[in-house]
Amino acid sequence: MASPGSSFIIVGAGVFGLSTAIHLQHRGFKNVTIFDKQDYHKSAYSPFDGGDSASADSHKVIRSAYGPNKPLQDLANRAIGTWKQWNADSGVELFSHSGWARVTDIGRPQDVDIATFNTLKLVGLGDTQYFLNNDEDLKRARQQGWYGPRFDQFNRRERGLPLDGVFDANAGMVQADLACKYALQLAKSGGATTIFGPGQGEFTEFIRAENEPDRVIGIKTKDGKEHRADYVIVAAGPYTPQIVPELQSFVTATAGNFIFVKVPEHVRHRYEADVFPTWAWNYSGNSESGGLTGFPVDRHGNLKISYRSPKWTNPVASTSQEALISIPVTIEEIASHGGPPLSPLEETKAFIKENLPELVGEEITLAKMCWYTDTVDLQFVMDRVPSTEGLVVVTGGSGHGFKFLPVLGEYVVDVLEGKSNEYTQLWKWRTPSAEDIARIQTNTTSDERNWHKQPLASAENLKW
Ligand SMILES: Cc1cc2nc3c(=O)[nH]c(=O)nc-3n(C[C@H](O)[C@H](O)[C@H](O)COP(=O)(O)OP(=O)(O)OC[C@H]3O[C@@H](n4cnc5c(N)ncnc54)[C@H](O)[C@@H]3O)c2cc1C
Structure with missing residues (x-):
């Protein structure tokens, strides 16, 4: 069990690693070193400056809408409270309380939105949900100041197009890069040391105790150096199963996509958060991206839209099992491939043509893949690795982990201190069923998902 003098190595400075570092320090653990193969001091977690991870992004949805899942709803509500506190502490609007419009053309709200409404009602937050075709809700929205263009940001009604869904006033977005930068600053000001960059920051292998191969006592990095600590915490996102092969049967790397469109200056006011909130189109629950998800214009004048259907895989041979596994591909590898x-890209352009016609023809500044770390049940994994002393994993963000940045690490420290609670139980090490393993396998190898089998977007395709 960790004790006050224990030392910790964290591999990975994404959301899961950062949150762990912050909460270790909150509980009095001072000897913390964070490694990352990327130099986040240089990219500042910006996807426009080379940041290449799920955490290095412009925006993420922050919501407590979790359908019937009350534990995640409760935790997300607690996180939202801390996001607001971080806004005040940092003096930067990291979290923007823009609301989240989950809109659809299926002629009724999605089942998951009704489930969310019922679960929020249990904690007195039912009135934060405004169904777009419910007159009582619209009246309430007017009284409470939420009503306005944000209730039909695509101007569908006026154009005679179907519109249904819900406006969720208990949600918004974070500026993801600034949030990670702030969290890194918190970790460093609490005393954490960072070793970043290819070479010195890149984990290559564990150091094991002499005559005790089941005890990890440190890591080696690509520059050949050895670093020792009482605990090694692997928070390497989609690379985690390569580092801890025991995870390969229930954690896999899949990719979503996003594109950024430059909004001309003279119409930017129409895409600001107060009139153009965070949105989802034909949202299906589980993670943020059902069909498409989008955000208000960012501080650089870009509109981000993400599209995730299907999630892509990159199947390769595994070193630990017969079956193929899916691993991430870096920006450079994607470009050279x-x-x-x-x-x-084509689907998103079609969506823009129907819903944001004034942006047709505007510059597409970036189109990229973004790697999720999916578990079979889309719940995180935060536990000691069975039968290996000194080794802990914190991973499986499954497309919805960012919002928990302010609170996640609390439970990692609980694990290290041997404390059990609802969340450590929810995220404990799990053995997947035969069906789960078969599903991962089918998805990993299916031609429909294998990105090598897809027609690819060249620079030419970024044009309209
Ligand atoms: C397209 C997309 C959209 C999403 N949208 C949302 C959203 O709207 N809201 C939300 O709440 N969540 C969202 N998520 C989920 C959220 O982004 C993730 O849960 C979270 O960022 C995962 O953080 P992480 O630290 O586990 O992984 P990562 O961000 O992938 O970080 C892992 C880090 O480990 C480092 N690393 C890997 N291998 C090594 C090594 N050998 N040595 C050293 N370092 C290494 C990497 O460089 C990286 O920095 C989304 C995810 C994706 C992919």
Whole structure:
């Protein structure tokens, strides 16, 4: 069990690693070193400056809408409270309380939105949900100041197009890069040391105790150096199963896509958060991206839209099992291979043509893949690795982990201190069923998902 003098190595400075570092320090553990193969001091977690991870992004949805899942709803509500506190502490609007419009053209709200409404009602937050075709809700929205263009940001009604869904006033977004930068600053000001960059920051292998191969006592990095600590915490996102092969049967790397469109200056006011909130189109629950998800214009004038259907895989041979596994591909590898898949770009352009016609023809500044770390049940994994002393994993963000940045690490420290609670139980090490393993396998190898089998988007395809 960790004790006050214990030392910790964290591999990975994404959301899971940062949150762990912050909460270790909150509980009085001072000897913390964070490694990352990327130099986040240089990229500042910006995808426009080379940041290449799920955490290094412009925006993420912050919501407590979790359908019937009350534990995650409760935790997200607690996180939202801390996001507001971080806004005040940092003096930067990291979290923007823009609301989240989950809109659809299926003629009724999605089942998951009704489930969310019922679960929020249990904690007195039912009135934060405004169904777009419910007159009582619209009246309430007017009284409470939420009503306005944000209730039909695509102007569908006026154009005679179907519109249904819900406006969720208990949600918004974070500026993801600034949030990670702030969290890194918190970790460093609490005393954490960082070793970043290819070479010195890149984990290559564990150091094991002499005559005790089941005890990890440190790591080696690519520059050949050895670093020792009482605990090694692996928070390497989609690379985690390569580092801890025991995870390969229930954690896998899959990719979503996003594109950024430059909004001309003279119409930017129409895409600011107060009139153009965070949105989802035909949202299906589980993670943020059902069909498409989008955000208000960012501080650089870009509109981000993400598209995730299907999630892509990159199957390769595994070193620990017969079956193929899916591992991430870096920005550079994607570029040299020919680009991200073409279909999301085409689908997103089609969506823009129907819903944001004034942006047709505007510059597409970036189209990229973004790697999720998916578990079979889309719950995180935060536990000691069975039968290996000194080794802990914190991973499986499954497309919805960012919002928990302010609170996640509390439970990692609980694990280290041997404390059990609802969340350590929810995220404990799990053995997948035979069906789960078969599903991962089918998804990993299916031609429909394998990105090598897709037509790819060249620079030419970024044009309209
Ligand atoms: C497209 C997309 C959209 C999403 N949208 C949302 C959203 O709207 N809201 C939300 O709440 N969540 C969202 N998520 C989920 C959220 O982004 C993730 O849960 C979270 O960022 C995962 O953080 P992480 O630290 O586990 O992984 P990562 O961000 O992948 O970080 C892992 C880090 O480990 C480092 N690393 C890997 N291997 C090594 C090594 N050998 N040595 C050293 N370092 C290494 C990497 O460089 C990286 O920095 C989304 C995810 C994706 C992919």
